[in-house]
Amino acid sequence: xxxxxxxxxxxxxxxxxxxxLRCKPISxxxxxxxxxxxxxxxxxxxxxxxxxxxxxxxxxxEDRFSAKMPNxxxxxxxxxxxxxxxxxxxxxxxxxxxxxxxxxxFGPGTRLTVL
Amino acid sequence: TQLLEQSPQFLSIQEGxxxxxxxxxxxxxxxxxWYRQEPGEGPVLLVTVVTGGEVKKLKRLxxxxxxxxxxxxxxxxxxxxxxxxxxxxxxxxxxxxxKLTFGTGTRLQVTL
Numbered sequence: 001x002x003x004x005x006x007x008x009x010x011x012x013x014x015x016x017x018x019x020x021l022r023c024k025p026i027s028x029x030x031x032x033x034x035x036x037x038x039x040x041x042x043x044x045x046x047x048x049x050x051x052x053x054x055x056x057x058x059x060x061x062e063d064r065f066s067a068k069m070p071n072x073x074x075x076x077x078x079x080x081x082x083x084x085x086x087x088x089x090x091x092x093x094x095x096x097x098x099x100x101x102x103x104x105x106f107g108p109g110t111r112l113t114v115l
Numbered sequence: 116t117q118l119l120e121q122s123p124q125f126l127s128i129q130e131g132x133x134x135x136x137x138x139x140x141x142x143x144x145x146x147x148x149w150y151r152q153e154p155g156e157g158p159v160l161l162v163t164v165v166t167g168g169e170v171k172k173l174k175r176l177x178x179x180x181x182x183x184x185x186x187x188x189x190x191x192x193x194x195x196x197x198x199x200x201x202x203x204x205x206x207x208x209x210x211x212x213x214k215l216t217f218g219t220g221t222r223l224q225v226t227l
Contacts, residue, residue: 004157033212043158043203043217050213089159097213100144104205104215106157 002026004107006092012113013062024073025094033104034067034077035091043091045064075084082114117216119206127224128194135149136221145209150217152201172218194225198207 005024013019025032046058051065054067060067066082069075078087089111093104122137138147146165150158162171164180164187171178175198177190191198204218 013148033213033215038206042219045214045216046178049227056214093157093214100214102148102207105157106159108155109157112121 002110003035004092004094006072006090006106006107006110008110008115009108012030013082013115014115015083016081017114018078019082019086019112019114020092021076021077021092023075023076024108025092026105027073028099029094029096029105030072031097032069032075033093033095034075035093035106036088037091037109038088048078079112082112084114087112087114116197119204119216120145120179121202121204122172122223123153124219125157125222125224127226130195130227131193132225133189134194134223136191136202138186138187138189138206138218140206142185142208144206145211146207147180147184147187147222148205148207148215149189150203150205152203158201158203173191191223194223196225196227198222 010090013029031050036046037043044059046059047067048055049069065079068078075088089109091106091109093106095104120139122213128134148163149161151161162178167182167184169180175192179188202221205215207215
């Protein structure tokens, strides 16, 4: 079975541009998480969904960040406009707490560089 | 805000040495997980502990959950270069269901 799929793997953009990160969770998982990882702040939860519904977006830095999950097999994280301080590795993870005991399965991440 | 502190932040040791990594919180966990992350990849689950005082072993790795469920430790015996990576504890607090709070991380390097 395919794991969590993220695209693109790398993104280099200029300040002010819109960035869209994509995630396909593992089939059958009902929770999806977006994280950001930096050396300074570690792994931070941005937002998570249960059954496609946003449950907790308290980690979203500001209004420039938005996330959607239109169906059980796809989610996007959008940054508009992007800023250099948004440079980080963004991970998507999925889980099914009923069947996997809460294990989160992570994608390979998207490395974002904003110039 | 719930904080999960890990110590040490960095650890560089030689093959064959033993080491212990600590994870501490001021709040009680309903469960705690340990993940390992290798460069260019996402974290991968090593173990989940649920009961206070619980000890789990995974080959050379021993995980312990504190009696009060506020802390945990990971002990590696006879470290090998393949153990190199970032070790993350992640706690689930009562009432937060799916949500995990990750620790600050311990970066381990094991050299020959």
